[in-house]
Amino acid sequence: MEPGIFFLHFENKDTESTTGPNTKTPSCSQDEGKAQKHRGSRCLVLMTVCLGLICVLLLAYIVLQYFTITAVTNLFKSYKNKVEEFNQTINSLQDNYTDLMNEKDQLQNNVNSLTQKKQELETRVNNLTAEKSQLQNSFNSLSQKKLELETRVSNLTAEKSQLQSTINALNQKKLELETRVSNLTAEKSQLQSTINVLNQKKLELETRVSNLTAEKSQLQSTINALNQKILQLESKVTSLSTELKQAYEKG
Numbered sequence: 001m002e003p004g005i006f007f008l009h010f011e012n013k014d015t016e017s018t019t020g021p022n023t024k025t026p027s028c029s030q031d032e033g034k035a036q037k038h039r040g041s042r043c044l045v046l047m048t049v050c051l052g053l054i055c056v057l058l059l060a061y062i063v064l065q066y067f068t069i070t071a072v073t074n075l076f077k078s079y080k081n082k083v084e085e086f087n088q089t090i091n092s093l094q095d096n097y098t099d100l101m102n103e104k105d106q107l108q109n110n111v112n113s114l115t116q117k118k119q120e121l122e123t124r125v126n127n128l129t130a131e132k133s134q135l136q137n138s139f140n141s142l143s144q145k146k147l148e149l150e151t152r153v154s155n156l157t158a159e160k161s162q163l164q165s166t167i168n169a170l171n172q173k174k175l176e177l178e179t180r181v182s183n184l185t186a187e188k189s190q191l192q193s194t195i196n197v198l199n200q201k202k203l204e205l206e207t208r209v210s211n212l213t214a215e216k217s218q219l220q221s222t223i224n225a226l227n228q229k230i231l232q233l234e235s236k237v238t239s240l241s242t243e244l245k246q247a248y249e250k251g
Helices: 003-019 026-120 129-250
Strands: none
């Protein structure tokens, strides 16, 4: 039963008690009013504590969501920086590959030049055998270096393919993170709507509490007026009883 309804019933009972045969004393009425007032205050306190707990829980949930979105954003930035580092590494490897190719062409030109010189010096084979052997060793060294460079280029190509696969995986992860951020944003909007509804409910409850407080004050005024009237009636009854007693004694 709501406090306002209880006060109305209480007022009706007091009104009936003034005319009924079993009339209550003013002290009993005051004790019942104080007890009802105490119960109404406990209800208001419980309602206020419940609303406070709900607000604290909502605030904690919003803060948790905020830190989750911040962590996702930082992780996304970290992945982005790694992709940029991978791109810089790929560009550096491509530059090294270009330099190696230029060096290879230069070495190939040297080999051609040495071969031509070898042909020109075939007439001097008897006197320049030692020089021919040295040139042959240089050619073999250059050929070995060419094979090493070709192997290194193959390795760099494989590493480039692996880096491209990593970049594709990071892009997929980026799309997943963007989707998650969108979902979190939608949840945040839903929570904000819920908070707005709760705030509106809080305003309604505060308005209701104010109305009940006003009704309580009005009922208390009515009770005080009735108690005053009862005192006046009791005084009048006492006076009449005294007069009747005096009249009876005189008669």
